[in-house]
Amino acid sequence: MSFHTKLTVTILLLIALSFGLGGMLLIYTSFDAVRGKESQAALRSFEDTRTMIWLMYRYSSGEGEESLREIMRGLDDEGYGDWMAVSVYDGDEVLYTEGPAAALAVKAEPPDGNICTLYPVNDEMGHGLVLTGNTVVEQREICLSARYDLSDAYEVYRVNSRLYLLIYAVIISVGIAVSLVLSSALTKRLRYLTSTARRISGGDLSIRSCLKKGDEFGRLSADLDRMADNLQQKINELEDRIKSQEAFTGAFAHELKTPMTSIIGFADILRQGDVDESTRTMAADYIYSESRRLERLSFKLLDLRMIKKDEPVMKKTAITPFLKDACRMLAPVLKKRNVELHVHSGGGSVLMEPDLMRSLIYNLIDNASKAIDGKGRVDVEGHVSESGAVFTVRDNGRGMEAAELSHITEAFYRTDKNRSRSQGGVGLGLALCKRIAELHGGSISFESAPGEGTTVTVEIKTGAGAGGRVSTGETAVEKSGGPAGTAADAAMEEKL
Amino acid sequence: MIRILAVDDEKPILELLRLSLGRSGYQCDTAQDGAEALRMIEQNEYDLLLLDVMLPGIDGFTLMEYIGSSGVPVIFITAKDAIADRVRGLHLGAEDYIVKPFNILELQARVEGVLRRHGKLDSVIRINGLEINTLSMQVLRGGEELQLTRKEYELLLLFARNPGIVLSKDVIYERIWGGEYPDATRTVELHIQRMKKKAGWEDSLKSVYGMGYRLSRES
Incomplete structure (x- = not known):
């Protein structure tokens, strides 16, 4: 069953129950009040009559049927509703009777003592109230029994009930419409979210629901959008x-x-x-x-x-000899190209795969020297950092446009194809360097402007553990550098 | 003389094209990028363009769109043999495409085919006493028509179009019969023997030991 249907049924049930119970209760209460009032009036009138009978037998000389009729007429004269039948007995002897005898068929045994009892009756003559009371006077027990007709009150109740049933039907039909509209309005955002989710799952990933925040639907919408993002x-x-x-x-x-x-x-x-x-x-x-x-x-x-x-095998490597070694391999080539190579090392050591890193530095220096027309210089620098080490290779060659920088680590990308080829490039060097840097948890970045040379910075992050050993490396450099002082002073420079 | 412009960013390829097309008797100019190609197209009139798709600067497709209206036929040369690329080239109005690495004979054949379709080639080839009309498919020797089978005619035409070039048996088989050269067959030898006799090329069409056959031009 859909949520929409559930909501509709719930709203409808709520309306039906509240109006049904409420209406019934209201009608019954008003009927009960009317019946109570009539019963009270009947009782009062009955009691008055009983008092009259007592008075008559106590004081009046004119006994007999005639006097009783007088009194009974008084019962009617009071004007309280309808008395259907009335009987007066003295023991088994009927002193007076009026109306159909059947009306009083349900007459109960007269109660003991000077009290009055009420019996509600419902027979073919309709709803009524039978009142019975004894009056003890002069050693005689006079019993008065009368039936009060309540049919009118019941009739009103019946008519009201039927009328209310009609009203109830109207309310229910209106209720159906209202609940349909209401649940439709409530589930509108839900349906919208569903269709959005369906479109996203259907492949249209650019769709967002973007409902206003605030309620549950808004939050769901935000979550859905975040998921799609x-x-x-x-x-x-x-x-x-x-x-x-x-x-x-x-x-x-x-x-x-x-x-x-x-x-x-x-x-x-x-x-x-x-x-x-x-x-x-x-x-x-x-x-x-x-x-x-x-x-x-x-x-x-x-x-x-x-x-x-392969997963590289990291080795603690001292930076100074490592850089020297990497540069030594290229020195003859650079000399031939008329390029000076300067190495600056901050000393210390770091965790790395020395063969791969040597290949990286080699490639960068090779690239740098190829970017130089005529005479120039390449500076290679390496020092430990908090999380590993930083290497930079700087040249004063041609440099590159900013637009080219984002492409140069792509495989087979060349800034100048013909020159690159004549210099023996295949366009994979920087892709290789990038990969090596990434294997060391680091990155490679470029800074360049046309005519101003290029600076390549490689940052490797092989852990702070290497940093701990770095300090010992630095002291080692300090020792070798003599008492002259700081690590910066101890930074060696080698010209090749 | 037929003038062809080859555009490729690779110098070796350009040299190869110039050399092999030169041997087929065409004049082949070269350009290494799109801009240079455009300049040359504006300055000269070409009968055919050979265009590499991957060019620095203006790429082959863009260049093609630019020159599409000039009516110069274009053959694409591409290292990508993805269907989509080929279809795109042909849609842009290219006459044909050649996928790298290509065979020289294939290149020559495709160039010739395109030139022929555009009516830029003579339909009559005169060589070693024969007059070959490629439209009527007739071969005349001293005004007398030779009776050739279809395969013999095609064989004769292949040699007539590639004088001085050694054609190996598998290349001949591939071009005339199509498909891989079956090892145990003498089809090629037999057909060449018969064609040689009919054409009167006994002296000029020689077998080159271990290589194939070559038709030398008689002076």
């Missing part, structure tokens, strides 16, 4: 991931197929024969260089895959 965010993340994966696959296919096309094509030309010397040389050169390109690509790709697979 989260869902949309998750879906977007997934879609982004798929998109970047697709982009990677597409770019990879391009990177793979382009050199392959050249190799196959030039090889084909050589194979067909009939080529002059210069064409042969050119074809062979291209086959060689494009094969080398494929080779580099496959190695870099292998690196990338390997990082993605």
Whole structure:
């Protein structure tokens, strides 16, 4: 059963019950009051008559039927309602009687003593009240019995009841309409929320219910919207991931197929024969260089895959020798490129995977030196931080536009394709660096402006545990640096 | 002379296109990006464009939309062989597409096909004493028509269009019969023998040991 129906039925039941019980109670109470009043009047009139009978037998000389009739007439003259029948007995002897004898058939035994009893009766002559009372006078027990007719009161009650039934029917019909409208109004927001939820579950994630806050529906709406927000965010993340994966696959296919096309094509030309010397040389050169390109690509790709697979084994590594080592490998290349390399180390040691981090620093320095036209310098810096270590690689080369910065860690993205290729780049270096930084719980960030060089900052977060050991590392540097002083002073600079 | 503009951001590919199309007798200019391509299209008149989809700056599709109205036929060269990309290229009005890595012969054939459809090629090829009319599919030697089967005609045409180039048996099989070259078959040899005799090419069409066959142009 739907909530709407439940609500309708509940409201209807409430209306039916309250109006039914209330109306019935009201009618009955008013009837009861009327009946009570009539009974009281009848009793008073009866008592007066009894007193008259007592007086008559006590003082009046004129005994007999005639006097009784006089008195009985007085009963009627009082004007209280209708007396249907009246009888006066002396023992079994009937002194006076009027009206149908059947009306008094239910007459009970006269009570003992000078009291009066009331019997409500309901027979074919209608509703009535039989009053019986004894009057003891001069050793005689005179019994007066009379029936008072209450039919009118009952008739009014019956008519009122029927009238109320009619009114009740009208109330119920109005009640049905009211409860339908009311429950519809109450469940309107619920229906709206339901349809919203259905549309969201149907895939339209941009839909929000946005009900005003305040009541339960508002809170439900807010919760629903929050759920949709989260869902949309998750879906977007997934879609982004798929998109970047697709982009990677597409770019990879391009990177793979382009050199392959050249190799196959030039090889084909050589194979067909009939080529002059210069064409042969050119074809062979291209086959060689494009094969080398494929080779580099496959190695870099292998690196990338390997990082993605294995959990790195972190080792406590001293920063100074680590940086020296990383730079030593590149020194000859940089010398050839006419680039100065300066290393600054804050000393200390940090938890990291030294091979991966060396590859990262190597890549960054390589990139930095490639960004330099002619003479220039690259500064490499490393120091421990609260949560790990921070490395920066700064060059005074060409720099990049802000728009390019967001793309450079994408696989196969190159700021300058032709230059990059001639320098042996395959476009995976920074994607690799980013991955390595992430493996160390850290991040890589870039700061650059065209013509002003680029600063790459790598922050690794391998835990504060390394920070504890850092201080010992610093003292070690201080010791080696002599009594001269602080860690900053002890920071070594090596020119390669 | 037929002029073709090849647009690709890869220098090796451009050199390859220039070389192989040059050997087919076309003049091939090259451009390394969209902007350069546009400049060259405005300055010169080309009979055909070879367009790489992934170009720096203006990409191939955008370039295609720009030059679509000029009526120059376009063949796409793409490393993506996703159906959606191919369909998009064809929808934009490209005549054909070639997926990297491509075979030189395939490239030459597709270029020729597009040029032929646009009526930019002579329908008559004269080589080694034969006159081949590619429209009426007739081969004349000294005004006399040769009686060739369909396969023989196609074989003859393949060599006539690629003089001086070694055609391996599997390439020939692929082009004439279609599909993979079955190892244990002498179909190609037999057909070449018969065609050679009919065409009178016994001296110019030679087998190159271990490689295939080559038709040398007679002076």
